[in-house]
Amino acid sequence: MIRNSYFINIIRFVLLILVQVLVFNKLNFFGYINPMVYILFLYWYPIKEKRQLFLLLSFLLGFLIDLFSDTVAIHAAATVTIAYLRPTIMRFCFGVNYEFQNFKLTNTTKAQQITFLTLLIIIHHLVFFTLEIFSFENTLLILKKVLTISIATLILCLLLSSLFSVKKE
Structure with a gap:
């Protein structure tokens, strides 16, 4: 069972990188909207796994996306930020329930x-576009990109999540 979980996470990691790099980085809705669906890995990652490993995998995920996208560690910074803030976001969304041993995301x-x-996506995009544009003069541009690309990313993540979810009976 544990080995199966590791195998599934490795497959998700590799597939999400490939889909992001080969498909979604090539899309350009309205000239600037590129959804970032690789965030799903951080959403799907098991809650009770070691935090250091999760932070390392988040960095590796962002670094590999940076490597293929010709960005300079911006994806890595954004993914490590949301990986670090994930327990706080979970506490906000689920209350103290997630701290119990039997908590599963599918039971919420x-x-x-x-x-x-949505919070994972918005925080990721806020960090990403703030670092990419890095100018107080372009605050409205940052907010416009965060809002529009977050909506596109959320829609595609929800579609992919429902497509690959395990049905409860």
Whole structure:
């Protein structure tokens, strides 16, 4: 069972990098909207796994996306930021429930799951576009990009999440 979990996480890690680099980095809705669906790895990652490993994998995920996207550690900084803030975001979305041993993301309400994913995406994009543009003069541009690309990313992440979710019976 544990080995199966590691195998699934490795497959998710590799597939999300490939899909992001080969498909979503090539899309350009309205000239500037490129959804970042690789954030799903940070959403799906098991809650009770070691935090140091999660932070390392988050950095590696962001670094590999940076490597293929010709960005200078911006993805890595954004993914490590949301990986670091994930327990706080989970506490906000799920209360103290997630700290129990038997907590699973699939046992929560859809509204809680969407709120959790939305906060991960917005914080990621806020860090990413602030570092990319890095100018107080362009605050409105940063907010415009965060809002529009977050909506596109959220829609695609929800579609991919529902497509690959395990149905409860």
